[in-house]
Amino acid sequence: MASLYDKLNSLSTLRKSYPLKFLAVAFLGIHLPVIGLIVTIQFTDLALRPWLAVLIVVGVTLLSSILTLFILRELTLPIRQIASDVERYKATRKLPNWNASGADEVSSLMRLTEDALRSLENSRIRQEDLSMLLSHDLRSPIGAAIGLLEVLPELDDNEKELRLKELQQLMRDQLAFIDVVLAIQKHENISAYDEMGDVSILHSVKEVVESLSTSTKNKRINISVSVQNELVRANQNMLRQALTNLLTNALKYTPEGGQVRIVGRPDYSKHYLLSIEDTGIGMSEETLNGLFNRSFNDHMKGTRGESSMGLGLYLTKTLLSNQGASIQAESQGEGQGSKFSVSLKLA
Structure with missing residues (x-):
């Protein structure tokens, strides 16, 4: 997080509202020229040098505008950090760790985004696990079925009947296994499934x-x-x-x-x-x-x-x-x- 954002979070009046932080910075920026004009009127004889007041007000206005824009840019750093880290996650699957401790809308957005990305990553891992599960545990029975079918012509009738029953049971077991895997995909945890x-x-x-x-x-x-x-x-x-x-x-x-x-x-x-x-x-x-x-x-x-x-x-x-x-x-x-x-x- 930006240090400016942390410092503003330390102020009790601004801690719970990001818009209020934004408005406080904008308010100071807008009123700096007015403050400059008041100081000029207080310490300058405008009758003798009226152009000086104009120069001071214009200078203070430009300076306050630049300073206000810079501060507001620093204040929006957490939002830009969220966008940057989300893009990085999309490219590298590296999860952010912001440890947001504030109580305003931006800190809440950080926590919700972090939770959403972790949930998404867990979901992606589960999907990959299920894909590996199916590809791994379906290869062996298919190989066994092919082996049985290859030797069937060489067997006598009794042995052939036994092997066909074995093949039938093998296919039934794998069908039941696929059903349970799909149930895990739906319910995420088999312990919660009936x-x-x-x-x-x-x-x-x-x-x-x-x-x-x-x-x-x-x-x-x-x-x-x-x-x-x-x-x-x-x-x-x-x-x-x-x-x-x-x-x-x-x-x-x-x-x-x-x-x-x-x-x-x-x-x-x-x-x-x-x-x-x-x-x-x-x-x-x-x-x-x-x-x-x-x-x-x-x-x-x-x-x-x-x-x-x-x-x-x-x-x-x-x-x-x-x-x-x-x-x-x-x-x-x-x-x-x-x-x-x-x-x-x-x-």
Whole structure:
């Protein structure tokens, strides 16, 4: 903010009104020539030098006009700052931080504009997150569907029927997932949406493990499940998608013949702790620090060269946080495996 504006804000009579500040400066500027004329009449013999009064009044008028325009320009600096910072946000998405403390119309405009820009930025981030969410979590099932369709001609009738049912369930799950994502877009927070309910954690884990049984068999990975059954407060489709992402990651980064342990139990603070631990390639401390960041760009290949967009864990965190859950990752280092722990609210 301009220092002149701050100084005028320190005057109690001008603090709450920007137009009054403007009028006070304009009033002084308009009356400076009058003050100059009064001084001239008081100390000058106009009968002897009448031209001197004219020169003084003209000079004071010009000086006061220039001074008034300069002061008014300084007084409008906060408004020009708002316009400049809004333009900068449009170009760079850098949010302003004005910390407006005044009580007049301009300070109110600053606060409202700052709030509006922050709300807009949050909305833009949510839209980008949803776009990434859809692009990331629709690629895997589409790839799986293509793989099933490619092997169908080589299967016998019984196996073909099983694979078709698997494909049908896969498509239904993804359709339900898209519906929930669209619901988040509409309601912004899934916890305020009526699809939150009491979900059996053991049932959800078993469904996820079963859905990834083909990948498990292909890599000969042993999955052990030790999950104490409880009801947790969650959205069933969103929770299943988050768990699918975590288990898919564990299978992707665990070599053939490795192990994955899924352990779950309630704690003593009305939460349920579920962990997925693998004997895979592990992570460095640097990777751990940026793992859940939106800007994380580490496209690590799986142990069989599986591709990665680098978005899965950030999106998994988004899925969980939208349900009031949290996630953290641990690893002793590269080659030492990884552990992901999810904390869910008990029903």
